[in-house]
Amino acid sequence: xxxxxxxxxxxxxxxxxxxxxxxxxxxxxxxxxxxxxxxxxxxxxxxxxxxxxxxxxxxxxxxxxxxxxxxxxxxxxxxxxxxxxxxxxxxxxxxxxxxxxxxxxxxxxxxxxxxxxxxxxxxxxxxxxxxxxxxxxxxxxxxxxxxxxxxxxxxxxxxxxxxxxxxxxxxxxxxxxxxxxxxxxxxxxxxxxxxxxxxxxxxxxxxxxxxxxxxxxxxxxxxxxxxxxxxxxxxxxxxxxxxxxxxxxxxxxxxxxxxxxxxxxxxxxxxxxxxxxxxxxxxxxxxxxxxxxxxxxxxxxxxxxxxxxxxxxxxxxxxxxxxxxxxxxxxxxxxxxxxxxxxxxxxxxxxxxxxxxxxxxxxxxxxxxxxxxxxxxxxxxxxxxxxxxxxxxxxxxxxxxxxxxxxxxxxxxx
Amino acid sequence: xxxxxxxxxxxxxxxxxxxxxxxxxxxxxxxxxxxxxxxxxxxxxxxxxxxxxxxxxxxxxxxxxxxxxxxxxxxxxxxxxxxxxxxxxxxxxxxxxxxxxxxxxxxxxxxxxxxxxxxxxxxxxxxxxxxxxxxxxxxxxxxxxxxxxxxxxxxxxxxxxxxxxxxxxxxxxxxxxxxxxxxxxxxxxxxxxxxxxxxxxxxxxxxxxxxxxxxxxxxxxxxxxxxxxxxxxxxxxxxxxxxxxxxxxxxxxxxxxxxxxxxxxxxxxxxxxxxxxxxxxxxxxxxxxxxxxxxxxxxxxxxxxxxxxxxxxxxxxxxxxxxxxxxxxxxxxxxxxxxxxxxxxxxxxxxxxxxxxxxxxxxxxxxxxxxxxxxxxxxxxxxxxxxxxxxxxxxxxxxxxxxxxxxxxxxxxx
Numbered sequence: 001x002x003x004x005x006x007x008x009x010x011x012x013x014x015x016x017x018x019x020x021x022x023x024x025x026x027x028x029x030x031x032x033x034x035x036x037x038x039x040x041x042x043x044x045x046x047x048x049x050x051x052x053x054x055x056x057x058x059x060x061x062x063x064x065x066x067x068x069x070x071x072x073x074x075x076x077x078x079x080x081x082x083x084x085x086x087x088x089x090x091x092x093x094x095x096x097x098x099x100x101x102x103x104x105x106x107x108x109x110x111x112x113x114x115x116x117x118x119x120x121x122x123x124x125x126x127x128x129x130x131x132x133x134x135x136x137x138x139x140x141x142x143x144x145x146x147x148x149x150x151x152x153x154x155x156x157x158x159x160x161x162x163x164x165x166x167x168x169x170x171x172x173x174x175x176x177x178x179x180x181x182x183x184x185x186x187x188x189x190x191x192x193x194x195x196x197x198x199x200x201x202x203x204x205x206x207x208x209x210x211x212x213x214x215x216x217x218x219x220x221x222x223x224x225x226x227x228x229x230x231x232x233x234x235x236x237x238x239x240x241x242x243x244x245x246x247x248x249x250x251x252x253x254x255x256x257x258x259x260x261x262x263x264x265x266x267x268x269x270x271x272x273x274x275x276x277x278x279x280x281x282x283x284x285x286x287x288x289x290x291x292x293x294x295x296x297x298x299x300x301x302x303x304x305x306x307x308x309x310x311x312x313x314x315x316x317x318x319x320x321x322x323x324x325x326x327x328x329x330x331x332x333x334x335x336x337x338x339x340x341x342x343x344x345x346x347x348x349x350x351x352x353x354x355x356x357x358x359x360x361x362x363x364x365x366x367x368x369x370x371x372x373x374x375x376x377x378x379x380x381x382x383x384x385x386x387x388x389x390x391x392x393x394x395x396x397x398x399x400x401x402x403x404x405x406x407x408x409x410x411x412x413x414x
Numbered sequence: 415x416x417x418x419x420x421x422x423x424x425x426x427x428x429x430x431x432x433x434x435x436x437x438x439x440x441x442x443x444x445x446x447x448x449x450x451x452x453x454x455x456x457x458x459x460x461x462x463x464x465x466x467x468x469x470x471x472x473x474x475x476x477x478x479x480x481x482x483x484x485x486x487x488x489x490x491x492x493x494x495x496x497x498x499x500x501x502x503x504x505x506x507x508x509x510x511x512x513x514x515x516x517x518x519x520x521x522x523x524x525x526x527x528x529x530x531x532x533x534x535x536x537x538x539x540x541x542x543x544x545x546x547x548x549x550x551x552x553x554x555x556x557x558x559x560x561x562x563x564x565x566x567x568x569x570x571x572x573x574x575x576x577x578x579x580x581x582x583x584x585x586x587x588x589x590x591x592x593x594x595x596x597x598x599x600x601x602x603x604x605x606x607x608x609x610x611x612x613x614x615x616x617x618x619x620x621x622x623x624x625x626x627x628x629x630x631x632x633x634x635x636x637x638x639x640x641x642x643x644x645x646x647x648x649x650x651x652x653x654x655x656x657x658x659x660x661x662x663x664x665x666x667x668x669x670x671x672x673x674x675x676x677x678x679x680x681x682x683x684x685x686x687x688x689x690x691x692x693x694x695x696x697x698x699x700x701x702x703x704x705x706x707x708x709x710x711x712x713x714x715x716x717x718x719x720x721x722x723x724x725x726x727x728x729x730x731x732x733x734x735x736x737x738x739x740x741x742x743x744x745x746x747x748x749x750x751x752x753x754x755x756x757x758x759x760x761x762x763x764x765x766x767x768x769x770x771x772x773x774x775x776x777x778x779x780x781x782x783x784x785x786x787x788x789x790x791x792x793x794x795x796x797x798x799x800x801x802x803x804x805x806x807x808x809x810x811x812x813x814x815x816x817x818x819x820x821x822x823x824x825x826x827x828x
Contacts, residue, residue, distance in 0.1 A: 016746070020769055101791055105780055114802050115772065197802050213630050218803045239825045246827035332430070354820050355434055358529065366519055366823030375828070376819075377515055388528050388611050388816035389632045390804040402802035405790075406768050409780025411653040413660035414789070 004185055007143055007176045008195035011116045014173035015141035019113050021170060023090040029168035030133055034082035036164040037129070037157075041075045047156035048125065055123075055149055068123045068150055078129045085137050088379045091398045092139045106408040111401045113139035115197035118189050120145045120211055122203035125153035131202070132161055132175040134382055138400040141174050143196070145189060148181035155179065190215040202383060205310070220399065223386030225255030225338035226310050227368045230262040230327040230353070234345040237271045239365060241278050243343055247367045249282045253312050255384060256339050256371040260307065260317045262327045268295070268320045276318070284314045291320040307334040324349045328356045335359060337386050339368035360386055360393035418599055421557055421590045422609035425530045428587035429555040433527050435584060437504040443582035444547055448496035450578040451543070451571075455489045461570035462539065469537075469563055482537045482564055492543045499551050502793045505812045506553045520822040525815045527553035529611035532603050534559045534625055536617035539567035545616070546575055546589040548796055552814040555588050557610070559603060562595035569593065604629040611816075616797060619724070634813065637800030639669030639752035640724050641782045644676040644741040644767065648759040651685045653779060655692050657757055661781045663696045667726050669798060670753050670785040674721065674731045676741045682709070682734045690732070698728045705734040721748040738763045742770045749773060751800050753782035774800055774807035 018026075037044070048070040055065050091111045098108040117140045119131045128144060135142035146154045158177040165172045178185065189196065193216055200220045201211035212219050229247055231240040247258040263272055268291065276296035279286055286292065287302040306317040307330070321327045324342070331340050341363035342353040350364045361371045371394060373381025378396030385391045391399040432440075451458070462484040469479050505525045512522040531554045533545045542558060549556035560568045568591050576586040592599065603610065604625065612632050615625035619638045626633050643661055645654040661672040677686055682705065690710035693700060700706065701716040720731040721744070735741045738756070745754050755777035756767040764778045775785045785808060787795025792810030799805045805813040 016770065016772075019772075099791065101789070105784060107790060109807075216627050218801060220803070236825075242825065243827055250828050356430065358430075358433075359818065361819040361821060363821045364823060366821055366826040367828055369828040370519060370821060370826065371819075375515070376521060377513065387632060389634070392816050393819045402806050404773065405775040405785075405807045407775060407777045407780055407784060409778060411650075411656065412780040412784065413657055414664050414781055414783040 002185075002188075003180045004178060004188055004192070005195075007173070007178060008116070008192055010173040011141040011143050011176060012195050014171040015113065015115045017171050018136070018139045018141055018174055019092075021139060023092075025168065025170060026090065026137055026139065027086040029136060029165055029170050030082050030086045032164040032168045033129075033133065033161050034079040036160050037075055037079045037082075040160045040163075041072065044075060044153070044156045044160065045070060045072075047152040050152040051150050060149065064123060068125065068153070070125055070153060074126065078126055081130070082133050085133050085380060088137070088397060090137065091401050096403055103412050104410065105412055108406045109403050110406060111398070112404045114400060114402050116141045116143060116195055117400070118143050118145065118192070118196045118199045118217065120186060120189065120199060120201045120207070121147070122207060123147040123150040125150050125157060127202055128154050128157045128177070129161070131200070132158075134380060134397065134400060136170075136174060137380075138397055140400055143176050143178060143189075145178045145181070145186055151179065151181060187214065190217060193217050200382065220382070220390065220395070221385060221387045222383030223255075223338065224310050224336050225257070225384075225386070226260070226308060226334060226336040227256060227258045227339045227341075228260040228262055228331050228335060229258050229341045229343060229368065230321075230324070230331070231264060231267055231275075232324055232327075232342060232344040232346060232349050233264045233266040234349070235267055235343040236345065237267075237274065240267075240271070240343040241275050243341065243365070243367050244275060245278055245282055247341065247369055248279065248284055248316055249314065250367075250369055252314055256368050257312070258316070258341075258368055259309065259311050260319065260334075262319050262321050262330060264324070264327070265291075265320050265322060272296075272320070279316060282314070284316050287315070287317040289319045292318045310336075324352055328353060331357050331359075338384065339363065339371040341366065341368050360384070416599075416602075417594050418592060418602055418606070419609075421587070421592065422530070422606055424587040425555040425557050425590060426609050428585040429527065429529045431585050432550070432553045432555055432588055433506075435553060437506075439582065439584060440504065440551055440553065441500040443550060443579055443584050444496050444500045446578040446582045447543075447547065447575050448493040450574050451489055451493045451496075454574045454577075455486060458489060458567070458570045458574065459484060459486075461566040464566040465564050472563075474563065478537060482539065482567070484539055484567060488540065492540055495544070496547050499547055499794060502551070502811060504551065505815050510817055517826050518824065519826055522820045523817050524820060525812070526818045528814060528816050530555045530557060530609055531814070532557050532559065532606070532610045532613040532631065534600060534603065534613060534615045534621070535561070536621060537561040537564045539564050539571060541616055542568050542571045542591070543575070545614070546572075548794060548811065548814060550584075550588060551794075552811055554814055557590050557592060557603075559592045559595070559600055565593065565595060601628065604631060607631050614796065634796070634804065634809070635799060635801045636797030637669075637752065638724050638750050639671070639798075639800075640674070640722060640748060640750045641670060641672045641753045641755075642674040642676055642745050642749060643672050643755045643757060643782065644735075644738070644745070645678060645681055645689075646738055646741075646756060646758040646760060646763050647678045647680040648763070649678075649681055649757040650759065651681075651688065654681075654685070654757040655689050657755065657779070657781050658689060659692055659696055661755065661783055662693065662698055662730055663728065664781075664783055666728055670782050671726070672730070672755075672782055673723065673725050674733065674748075676733050676735050676744060678738070678741070679705075679734050679736060686710075686734070693730060696728070698730050701729070701731040703733045706732045724750075738766055742767060745771050745773075752798065753777065753785040755780065755782050774798070
């Protein structure tokens, strides 16, 4: 039996035990993992060093090495996050709804775990802890498939987690790592409907698309963000510029940062120059349409492709539009249904924008950077869903659950 | 441009209009369709006759011909169902939750349509009306892909629907039929993520699996039902037998009918003979394990395959088990996570069964035949989901919706 099948089977058995685990048991396990991570941090850092050295030898980029790197502070952050997780409400067993039918049947809908979750991710060892703990809290078993470039770190972390699980009377197979990181094995995972209930890819757009395009196991998709700020004719200029700058520059590499500003033409006549200068002061390179090129200096002429590009850096595309209608049409054509903002003092424009823009989150007079499980107050985040089924937008713990109907009768037949 | 792409594009445009349609507008359209179906029933029946004749010439089975057949009563039933649908609450625009963050951001989660739904189904023209009306009520545009064997009926029905839509000021492209029924075109639909938000297959297990296995568009899966009744040692014999008979024979061809009875050995010692005779009196053919073969007459020896078979007819597999634990393990191994019942007077056994059986619906002392949107009181049913994401169990109107977060601020940045 391959490692994948063997571990998948064990995960399924573990999932049945986890589904019955009490909140107290699960929280105890999370605390134990937190403690164990700190206790064994030297071991984890040593193993992480092996990955870092191999990465350097293989010419891994600085930014990838930084993602791969663990240190005392990062391990402390993971340990702290585990304690915060114990304080969150356990969604499992929650009553969603209950009612009685005229024939006397008592129907209840209760939250249950999904079962076994396959997590496919790139070279960030912190995802190993993050994914394991979120799955554990929600009573799911997890089968982790990380990058080969982080294999020593991941093996070390999972060893530490399993060590803690052993002490907490929960099956150690609740958290398992696939040590076989061949591509073919990942492909096998995509089709393992018999044992896996859900796949969650975490990483770049390419990884996610590979999983979405090839999986028959249902996928929790976290997508790309080609987000916009639209400034309408009534927008407060200072607020508009401040929000655009924040949404672009506060952390340009993340999916809820904006890639485009659309400016209504009358507002543009008065304030476009100011907006462009403000962006350029923050070292943002601007791709602009003709009007933008006429107004600003050093503007790169925007090509059609620019409207659909997720720059993920200090680059932005700026376009002048006629009105809110054109802005909405543009966003619905080029956006990725993630986060879209309108800066406006017009109730009418805001309502139209909120109704007609097809996105997980629509903002009025606020930065798109708030699309985040913690900023929303969920206390945890699995990712940000840009799909429409199951969960849309920032996903908290309930996104890792399903429901079950329980029906109590006294002999009812049809 | 192919018919598929052309209609998919139009559907996307129509979906944007439908998303804004008021409940009143949508209900008016549903009433208009109801009326139009009756008005043009002669035309529909004439076209249906063409399909029936072609079916007969091609040697279609009696049961398939019956599914294909329309008559005055069936058209009246469709028309009545449309009126009932107007009386149901409109989920679109409903506030799921709202809260305010410490920074003053006001977050609301509201129900929105999914967008464009691709419906792939077999030779039941009533699905054409059913699917169109459920999508319309929930503000979704639908692209219908029915069977070539029902093409005349479907074309006629969609013509009538579009006629009614025209009069109600909603885009006629809200409901479109693909007239190209080639297999390659359906396969193209599976990958049409650009225009389709969801695919819903309706029909046999084979059709559903083809869609699930080959689609990159998210699928709302309605699955097969290999359902069980487990009779434990405390079960009331009359109730147990009555429920088993009802769950098997009241309508054997549907997914919530049972295919298996598991009997605890002590109960079996006293009542198995009675159960077997009662089933045989209803012309049910019994596949049984050794104990069952010893107890009853004319029992077909059960092979391993029988435990996983959806007979969908007057056939059943019966097994004697040690206890509730063995019953649960058997169900979790062979079941399809649909509907599972325990007949028992033991609170402990019931709780264990409810917690440990992995199914969309678990029953205590009631027939599995109640797993149904109407029996649950939803007033409508899209199908019964056996998947764990998005919706599980009978799906009412909310299953055809997604949500959107609206965030209102006054200049908040991070």
